[in-house]
């Protein structure tokens with residue numbers, strides 16, 4: 001299945017702004033109360049601001065022209081109180097929406113992170129971590145900015161504009177019509193250019209993701225870069241990504257700034273029209289000075305929000321482009337779903353592969369016609385030349401991927417019928433490069449064993465002793481409290497494998513896969529591991545992938561995996577012959 005976010009099919013990618021907005025609103029439905037309160041605040045705010053010019057016009061015509069200054073003072077006071085309340089409602093709205101934005105940011109980031117946890121390994125093979133980080137951090141923040149700073153301003157501006165438009169038309173219909181002509185031009189202009197602006201922003205966000213992917217890759221590989229003195233190579237790649245980002249940012253900036261000057265020009269044209277037409281009407285005696293003062297204020301009240309809308313529209317377009325990138329992740333469905341039992345095929349082995357085929361990309365087949373049986377309590381070894389398909393087979397055993405054809409059965413049932421929890425409880429997998437979290441040895445052991453969360457250090461030590469893992473723990477200077485920094489070199493790869501080993505053994509899985517788990521461990525520790533493995537529950541099935549044949553001496557059965565095919569190797573000596581033969585072939 002295609003999980004590459006930057007190469008989704010057009011149908012997956014194309015979403016109308018309306019649909020995207022609808023889903024976004026569903027996501028923030030918990031904020032309904034705050035949104036309503038903020039909406040009321042902004043409506044009151046706009047209403048108060050709209051009443052202002054009417055009162056000013058009334059004051060000019062009724063009191064200033066008749067020189068009744070007492071009335072001027074009274075209306076001045078009323079206006080002051082009104083504007084004060086307008087300020088209060090404006091502040092309330094800003095505060096409410098700031099909270100909504102932050103909570104939404106939190107909800108969205110959690111939703112994306114949870115989705116990332118659900119997605120299969122192939123998703124992470126096809127997407128760069130840097131781009132995903134950019135979506136989780138940068139794109140969600142763009143949405144937050146829109147929600148906390150722009151949304152209510154957006155609504156407020158529209159309300160003020162509509163209100164001012166009604167006043168303009170109701171005071172004098174012809175003058176109103178003349179004043180609104182530039183607005184029609186603005187609307188048409190916006191409609192035509194908006195898709196282009198959104199596209200420019202989407203390209204820019206994509207290149208920000210690309211750049212962060214480059215940074216992430218070079219930071220991850222800095223040792224290789226230094227060891228091979230390939231700074232120039234990564235510098236060039238970063239330079240290209242940075243240049244691309246610069247180019248797209250210029251494009252997006254140009255697109256984002258095109259509305260403001262055009263809106264400014266057209267609103268000035270509207271003011272001028274009103275002034276000239278208004279003076280003409282006054283000279284003909286069909287209009288008053290007070291009305292013209294109100295009128296000019298309303299025209300300003302109409303066009304100023306429109307100008308603001310230009311900036312807000314840009315922020316809206318950026319937010320929508322970000323939302324598209326976020327929803328691309330949220331809409332993905334894992335293809336490793338739990339299914340109901342579909343076929344009648346069954347098995348009496350702990351695990352069985354029945355005519356399994358597998359391909360990572362849907363084109364090149366990596367495993368062909370695999371038939372394997374793992375019985376309860378037995379030890380199996382997978383050997384074979386590098387690239388032969390051992391790790392791929394192990395990945396299918398633990399359902400990191402699904403077979404392209406054929407069936408993998410666990411306890412006689414299709415492995416796909418188990419929930420992820422059931423499956424991981426039954427199958428333990430120690431990877432070639434185990435992943436550890438920043439924290440102590442204890443934290444890392446507990447990570448895979450939540451059942452021991454509540455136990456004390458002494459109790460945990462007791463549990464470790466009972467599992468015969470004491471000697472392994474003793475290798476760490478500070479025992480359970482030894483600090484580990486994820487990705488750092490505070491401990492060796494071999495030590496990491498030992499922690500992963502303890503973590504997996506304590507789960508007491510029915511089937512334990514060790515993928516080259518002893519490759520980085522000295523001979524003495526390796527003997528220790530092998531004695532622990534021998535003492536494992538008689539019920540535990542072991543699948544060992546190893547290059548070093550001494551690690552698999554005790555295997556009940558040896559499978560030879562070469563060029564995607566699996567054969568029984570029989571004795572160790574025969575396995576060795578096959579390996580030598582296989583190596584010559586490959």
Ligand SMILES: Nc1ncnc2c1ncn2[C@@H]1O[C@H](COP(=O)(O)OP(=O)(O)OP(=O)(O)O)[C@@H](O)[C@H]1O
Pocket residue numbers: 125360361366384385386387388389390391392393561
């Ligand atoms: N994530 C992946 N995407 C595409 N192809 C892959 C992926 N992982 C492995 N392959 C390919 O699948 C084939 C089998 O690889 P696999 O890692 O299973 O071999 P292996 O026998 O475990 O090798 P090694 O002993 O070197 O670990 C190789 O040709 C490899 O290039």
